[in-house]
Amino acid sequence: MTQQLIDQYGRSIEYLRLSVTDRCDLRCNYCMPEGFKDFNEPENWLTFDEIERVIRLFGELGTKRIRITGGEPLVRKNLPELAARLAALPGINDLSLSSNATRMKKQAAALQQAGISRINVSLDTLKADRFKNITGGKLEKVIDGLMAAKEAGFHPVKINMVVMRGVNDDEVEDMVQFCIDNDFTLRFIETMPMGDTGRGASLQYIPLNEIHDRLAKKYTLVKANMNGGGPARYVRVEGTDLRIGYITPMSQHFCDTCNRVRLSVDGTLYLCLGQEDSYPLRELMRAGISDDELKQHIQKAINLKPEKHEFSDKPEKLVRFMSMTGG
Ligand code: SAM
Numbered sequence: 001m002t003q004q005l006i007d008q009y010g011r012s013i014e015y016l017r018l019s020v021t022d023r024c025d026l027r028c029n030y031c032m033p034e035g036f037k038d039f040n041e042p043e044n045w046l047t048f049d050e051i052e053r054v055i056r057l058f059g060e061l062g063t064k065r066i067r068i069t070g071g072e073p074l075v076r077k078n079l080p081e082l083a084a085r086l087a088a089l090p091g092i093n094d095l096s097l098s099s100n101a102t103r104m105k106k107q108a109a110a111l112q113q114a115g116i117s118r119i120n121v122s123l124d125t126l127k128a129d130r131f132k133n134i135t136g137g138k139l140e141k142v143i144d145g146l147m148a149a150k151e152a153g154f155h156p157v158k159i160n161m162v163v164m165r166g167v168n169d170d171e172v173e174d175m176v177q178f179c180i181d182n183d184f185t186l187r188f189i190e191t192m193p194m195g196d197t198g199r200g201a202s203l204q205y206i207p208l209n210e211i212h213d214r215l216a217k218k219y220t221l222v223k224a225n226m227n228g229g230g231p232a233r234y235v236r237v238e239g240t241d242l243r244i245g246y247i248t249p250m251s252q253h254f255c256d257t258c259n260r261v262r263l264s265v266d267g268t269l270y271l272c273l274g275q276e277d278s279y280p281l282r283e284l285m286r287a288g289i290s291d292d293e294l295k296q297h298i299q300k301a302i303n304l305k306p307e308k309h310e311f312s313d314k315p316e317k318l319v320r321f322m323s324m325t326g327g
């Protein structure tokens with residue numbers, strides 16, 4: 001009989017977001033503090049063997065979907081090799097990747113061959129100077145990376161845009177057109193108060209129903225479904241293939257259907273993006289526990305999954321910022 005991970009609120013945990021590094025070549029100002037250098041040391045990173053082992057056990061416990069993330073996952077060396085090892089594990093039937101795409105141009109084909117089926121790319125603006133202001137990096141590299149992903153055969157390629165008032169909200173329609181022209185899927189995300197950086201950006205928070213109402217004046221938007229859509233609610237722009245997803249952790253949270261946990265690069269399981277509950281697995285693994293024992297610890301960790309985040313009630317509570325957990 002296949003085992004299942006069920007938390008104390010009856011939610012089945014089928015989805016794991018795996019952070020392969022907390023480092024990043026960009027510094028998006030809502031994510032990582034400027035000049036931040038206090039990263040995990042390499043000896044604390046789970047090795048590929050350790051990652052493969054944990055994911056194999058999650059697979060045996062009913063986890064079907066893995067998303068590789070970070071920090072920026074493509075800064076971890078030999079990522080396609082890890083992806084191929086994970087894609088080959090029994091029970092794992094959906095392996096996807098979140099990336100900023102700065103290094104995608106070189107790696108897109110190898111990632112495709114490794115068995116990654118879907119890619120999400122962060123892109124908040126189509127203006128080079130703005131991109132520089134928000135991320136510290138070069139827009140051109142991301143556009144090249146996006147095109148390389150498309151050419152390598154990834155479909156859909158989803159663009160994640162964090163919408164911020166007075167920063168990039170005037171570009172929502174341009175981004176819609178860009179995605180129509182390039183056959184990308186577009187998702188808008190509300191800023192979350194994660195760490196000081198996220199809390200700073202939350203000053204520019206926009207509830208996404210505002211964006212939806214604005215777009216509905218220009219386009220006919222019809223309800224749509226999307227495979228692997230996660231918590232996003234989708235509409236399609238009539239007369240086009242474009243799907244737009246709204247991810248609304250703040251204005252309309254989706255905690256009651258949350259099916260995911262996060263494993264950070266140092267082997268800590270985080271049970272909720274918006275809470276501090278966590279369970280360290282690395283030292284246990286390095287102490288030589290058996291697979292069965294490790295599975296019992298995973299189940300114990302799942303029992304700690306809180307009912308809901310407290311971003312709105314206690315925005316000051318969360319000191320971790322996004323790239324530490326694995327967004
Ligand atoms: N580096 C990769 C990327 O940017 O896609 C993967 C990791 S990144 C932490 C994952 C997602 O978290 C990105 O889409 C990013 O926009 C989002 N993110 C980071 N900090 C956030 C915040 N404070 N509020 C909302 N989204 C945030």
Ligand code: SF4
Binds near residue numbers: 031070072
């Ligand atoms: Fe890096 Fe992604 Fe965070 Fe931007 S959102 S700083 S690209 S980890």
